[in-house]
Amino acid sequence: MERNSNRTVVVTGFGPFGEHTTNASWVAVQELQKLGLGDEVDLYVYEIPVEYQKVLDLIPSLWKRHNPQLFIHVGVSGMATTVTLEKCGHNQGYKGLDNRCYCPDNHCCVQGGPDCLESIIDMDIVCNKITDPQLDVVISVSKDAGRYLCDFTYYTSLHLSHGKSAFIHVPPLGKPYTAEQLGRALQTIIGAMLGVLERPNAKMNCQLGH
Template sequence: MERSSNRTVVVTGFGPFGEHTINASWVAVQELQKLGLGAEVDLYVYEIPVEYQKVLDLIPSLWKHHNPQLFIHVGVSGMATTVTLEKCGHNQGYQGLDNRCYCPDTHCCIQGGPDCLESIVDMDVVCNKITDPQLDVVISVSKDAGRYLCDFTYYTSLHLSHGRSAFIHVPPLGKPYTAEQLGRALQTIIGAMLDVLERSTAKMNCQMEH
């Protein structure tokens, strides 16, 4: 059987927690799955439980299994009113309890790791690239993913992928966007991320050849 020459993208959303009995992030990812990312991209989606240990188990497992071009995580933020592209993940400051009332004793993701890791995808460029007038959502960029499971997942993923990860925060459903709007936004944003990543990789290869 021939191996697909398509690019592979893995996208995760989170399961329920706290007041978010229906997590908008997973709903949005399921909408994205319906839409797809085009014929040249193999898309795989997964729901991640809001548990620190599950993150530490699942993220390396998914990375090893798929070795994706880009590993994207989507989370919900009760404070968000925009679809937010997160620039970086943080290693320390985790004190919130997860669904199992657990928090790492060290309050960090990777002991001895850098305080902050940034995505190799330039989120400002991605944000500026998205000019689709039919995309009726506001997109913004942030440097603080919140020091809870979203930030924890992002840092863990960035550490494993050497920066080939991204994180997108969405608002709760209906505040103000529908599931369909969020799904279309994810489709457009991830398409732009892949384009930016491809261009930056091509530029690096060109510089290396010269």
């Protein structure tokens, strides 16, 4: 039997919360699933509830199940007007309540962990590589994923994967992009990320204030 040499990529979006009764991140991930990442990439997608404890349970479980080359998380930001590549996740400062009106007592992801962890993927390089004239979406780079479930998930994933994770923020649907536009943007971005994955130049332990 021929061994499957495909790369494995896991992509998550979030379920509803607050005013986001339809979460654009999960809609965008479902659009990505329709498009796929090509014949050489096995794509798995999952919806994550907006709950701290679910994140702490699910992220390690999915890593163990798939051992992916890259684990990508997509979240919605009500303030975003671009598709935003997040450089790093933060360990401290989690005070917002989740869907179960809970937040961690210590307000952090990993007790004793570094304040900031960066992806091994250089997001500036990814952003600069995306020159597809058919992609009618503006892409930007950020150092602040927001200190809520998005940031919490990103840090948790970076800590487990030794940096082999990425986080992408999308705007709410129609503000200004359609689900189809967001799905194509994710497909293009993830393709670019896989292209630079062999260039692990990012610092894993970032002590700078973001």
